[in-house]
Amino acid sequence: MPDLDHRQLEMLDKMGIDIWRLRQRDDDAADDDATADPAATVAETDDRAAAPAADDDRAAAPTVAEPNAPNAPNAPNTPNTLDTLDKVAMEINQCRRCQLHATRIKAVPGVGSVQAQWMFIGEAPGQNEDQQGLPFVGRAGQLLDAMIAALGMTREQVFIANVIKCRPPANRDPVPEEIAECEPYLHRQLALVKPKVIVALGRVSAQALLKTSESLGHLRGKVHQYGSSNTPLVITYHPAYLLRSPSQKAKSWADLLLARSVVDSAS
């Protein structure tokens, strides 16, 4: 395991990761991947933070103008040299390309630096995110912040987004049509940020990005590629799942170290 400074050790401690156990695993060269560990192949059934909530937390659909109707000339899959993260966010905030616009309170475009080397991508906003318009808030967000801090970065230095920008009702999984309508926004964000690595957080995000139904356990532990840019993609657990299954945190840390090795090799 690479040397860690005091602050990173503190963050790993806050993540609940046993440093000595990690070091012992490294020393013994006994670290395995999810495919060799039955515990890691347990499917995640709901990896977002908020439990299904009553639908009374939603306001009426926004009544803003509709610049992104299907077949509109400014369709969201048209990155160009004039594109900016702010422009993408503005279009997302006004988007009605799928049915989720009708039940959202706020769209959640994503946050972070256009110069980020790391892009973390979750599945979809939960209840807190829907209310605040920000990704990964609440306890899962705090754990993600601790994971990022353990890597020696802050939330402001990375880019955090979701595959789907509006909350599915009762936190259900997004359907393929919603993913297909929304993913071009992610493509534009990716084209602008040009990260050295994408970290997919959770089963649904991983499956949506890789267009697969393989289990998270089978997808972890290797470097995939995403999009026409072939951006390296590493899969790990969703922070909300880690809150429920803290024994998986060490594996998540191993995933982050794999992602860091990708960034380091590209530098």
Ligand code: SF4
């Ligand atoms: S989920 Fe995506 S495609 Fe659907 S309305 Fe929201 S921003 Fe538009």
